[in-house]
Amino acid sequence: MKWKQLPLGPLQTNAYLLINERKECLIFDPGSEGEAFNSYLEENALKPLAILLTHAHFDHIGAVDAVRKHWNVPVYVHKKEKNWLGDPxxxxxxxxxxxxxxxxxxxxxxxxxxxLVISNFELEILFTPGHSPGSVSFYHEASKVVFSGDALFAGSIGRTDLPGGNHEQLIQSIHNKLLILPEETTVLSGHGMTTTIEREMDSNPFLNGF
Known part of the structure; x- marks a missing residue:
């Protein structure tokens, strides 16, 4: 399998595709530019199966309805944020x-x-709250990647000043759920560059000394 990063919208939120050999794909966090996103899928002959949300902040959900309607696929979100999709x-x-x-x-x-098993995709759901109460990360062991949303970034961590944010909880989530993954795991964050678990363990200034 392979993955693709697509930065979308004014905040350049990273949407991701995880693609199998049949060109089926899972969509993670389609945050904006729904028409352009749909066009990309069509141009590359991809067949979406589901939309998976790491959390329900506005910059991660802006294209959800446009993509869901076009492809008739279901959306997954953590129960703690079921009401967030419709509440600004x-x-x-x-x-x-x-x-x-x-x-x-x-x-x-x-x-x-x-x-979570969808077609031949098998993901492990990791509960990683702190940035928001229902933040989750999706670990795909076969590809050695984790879709971390806004929990962990290259050299940084998610903000905790929006509703339901909790800094201590976020730090615990990162240490207890993400940093225990194999060090070679690629971290596919909600914003910015990709990184690895090893790199963040060694050099992330927000995590050192915890």
């Missing part, structure tokens, strides 16, 4: 000068840490 005061869009951003309710609520 929870998803944060009311605090920025972009207008209210909403999406319709998700078809599937993530209830616990578990294996």
């Amino acid at each position: 005061s929870l998803n944060g869009s009311q605090f920025f000068q972009l207008g209210p951003i909403t999406a319709n309710p998700a078809e599937h609520l993530i209830l616990s840490e578990e294996k």
Whole structure:
């Protein structure tokens, strides 16, 4: 399998595709530019199977409805953020000068840490709250990647000043759920460059000394 990073929208939020040999794909965090995103999928003859949300902040959900409607695929989000999709005061869009951003309710609520199997994709769901109450990361062992959302970045960590954020909880999530992954695991973050677990263990200034 292979993955593709697609930065979208004014905040350049990273959407990702995980693609199998049949050109089926899972979509992670389609944050904006729904028409352009759909065009990319069509031009590359990709067949989406589902939209997986690491969390429901506005910059990660802006294209959800456009993509879901076009491809008729279900959306997955953690149960703690089931109401965030339709509420700008929870998803944060009311605090920025972009207008209210909403999406319709998700078809599937993530209830616990578990294996998620869709076609021949097998992902491990890791509960990584702190940036938001329902933040999750998706670990694909076969590809040695983790889709970390806004929990862990190259040289940084997610902000915790939006509704439901908790700095101590985020640090614990990173140490207890992400840094225990194999060191060669590639971290596919919600913004910025990719990194690795090893690199963040060694040099992330927010994690050293914990």
